[in-house]
Amino acid sequence: MDRPADAGDPWAVSADEFPDDASPETQFAFLVRYAVLAPSSHNTQPWRFSVDDGGVDVYADTERWLPVADADRRELFVSVGCALENLLVAAERFDFDHEVTYFPDGTSDHPDDDRFVHVARVVLAPDGSRSALRGGLFEALTERSTNHGPFYGEVSPTTRGALAEAVTDADIWARFVESAETKAALGDLVTRADRRQFENPSYRRELGEWIGNGALEPSWVKAKLGQLVVTHLDLGDRQAATDSVLVESAPVVVALGSDADTLSARVRVGQTFERLALFATTEGLSVHPMSQVLELADLREELVETLGVETGVVQHLFRLGYADPEPGRSSRRPLAAVVD
Ligand SMILES: Cc1cc2nc3c(=O)[nH]c(=O)nc-3n(C[C@H](O)[C@H](O)[C@H](O)COP(=O)(O)O)c2cc1C
Missing domain, CATH: 3.40.109.10 (NADH Oxidase)
Known part of the structure; x- marks a missing residue:
């Protein structure tokens, strides 16, 4: 697989760069560039991805867990969920069908004290369709950010x-x-x-x-x-x-x-x-x-x-x-x- 290049600003990733003629593995690695733009608690980015020609495995990296602020590891898994969602939004944009199996290795959050918890296996296949749920969200992947200032207005x-x-x-x-x-x-x-x-x-x-x-x-x-x-x-x-x-x-x-x-x-x-x-x-x-x-x-x-x-x-x-x-x-x- 061609390793994903660290091409400067991660927020500058563009759909035009999608490697059309590359192997599925290389294409799935490109999707991960969108997954990592997800929000995470304290911006810990507690995720890890393993890519092969059938899809992407998503892991929680427990070395990036916040034992004091997040004693029960809730935010760790919520954060990984955000990255998983970004991955699915990007997959749909590039017409991949996706099927997610949650915790394929069991649901212990301390599995044999392994550093990585296997959160999901995402099987990807070509010729998928875009869902009403995610179809309009792709552009927002690179535009979303957390805002800490005062909020105003009314939500209709x-x-x-x-x-x-x-x-x-x-x-x-x-x-x-x-x-x-x-x-x-x-x-x-x-x-x-x-x-x-x-x-x-x-x-x-x-x-x-x-x-x-x-x-x-x-x-x-x-x-x-x-x-x-x-x-x-x-x-x-x-x-x-x-x-x-x-x-x-x-x-x-x-x-x-x-x-x-x-x-x-x-x-x-x-x-x-x-x-x-x-x-x-x-x-x-x-x-x-x-x-x-x-x-x-x-x-x-x-x-x-x-x-x-x-x-x-x-x-x-x-x-x-x-x-x-x-x-x-x-x-x-x-x-x-x-x-x-
Ligand atoms: C599970 C979770 C909990 C978060 N909790 C807070 C919080 O308590 N206070 C805060 O200011 N931001 C919080 N954030 C936002 C993160 O700080 C933010 O996503 C991260 O710094 C990356 O910035 P970005 O969202 O602008 O990309 C949280 C995000 C997640 C996913």
């Missing part, structure tokens, strides 16, 4: 309806929170979670490591450092106001959850989130995941109560709205580091 019922339709798995659900009262309660939860995390030296150390290795984009770091400074100067009321503004001013806060807390559900929540994020991008909307509440077990319970969820678990929380663009793009690891 039509757009909200289209977003709801992208939630297709029977055991995965979305709550679209628009009521001022519930958003105020969510803002309060986020503020309390931020304070607790920044009081925890292990959390600060882990975050510092990922900032130090350059994974996080400047706007992310600025937002987090702003919280850190405020927390440590004990400007509690002002910080509460900042977080409340971010959450309360967002037209919609979306919670994604699953009936059961299985590894497959976490991966499929990641896929669902990424579809919503890509669709939002096509509509000129921005998204911003806010995981701090989900990272603290007791606050996650409170979140379930605040949302009035009767059964199931909340797996992902994000703001949705219109926002001013933020400069710069988040970095990506070289392809050679993630493809076998």
Whole structure:
């Protein structure tokens, strides 16, 4: 196989570069260039791909897991789900039929202490058709980014309806929170979670490591450092106001959850989130995941109560709205580091 070239800016990948006359393996490796543009917790990019002439194997790289922030490995598998979804969107664009088998080697998230967890086998075949679900999302793969600024505007019922339709798995659900009262309660939860995390030296150390290795984009770091400074100067009321503004001013806060807390559900929540994020991008909307509440077990319970969820678990929380663009793009690891 021709190894995928590290041709400069990963965001500059273009459909024109698709290797039409190359082997399936080389073509599938090209699709991985889109998979790696997916969002991930702390931009850890905790994925690995193995490509052959029949398709792509997708793995979670547990060396890139965040043991403090993500103690139960939920974000690890949600992040890999985002990359899997990008892979499927790209596969459809280049007319590959795809069939996904989740956790083909079993569903342990610590398999014999192996570094890599086999999350999915994606069998790819030519002459596939584009689905209504993913057909319009390809251009957004290179345009999507997380936005940390204030959100404004209103999300029309039509757009909200289209977003709801992208939630297709029977055991995965979305709550679209628009009521001022519930958003105020969510803002309060986020503020309390931020304070607790920044009081925890292990959390600060882990975050510092990922900032130090350059994974996080400047706007992310600025937002987090702003919280850190405020927390440590004990400007509690002002910080509460900042977080409340971010959450309360967002037209919609979306919670994604699953009936059961299985590894497959976490991966499929990641896929669902990424579809919503890509669709939002096509509509000129921005998204911003806010995981701090989900990272603290007791606050996650409170979140379930605040949302009035009767059964199931909340797996992902994000703001949705219109926002001013933020400069710069988040970095990506070289392809050679993630493809076998
Ligand atoms: C599972 C998951 C959890 C995330 N949690 C947060 C978060 O709590 N706060 C935040 O600012 N961004 C969060 N993000 C966004 C990532 O920081 C972002 O995707 C990453 O830095 C790459 O940037 P990009 O999305 O602009 O490509 C999360 C993303 C994922 C997939």
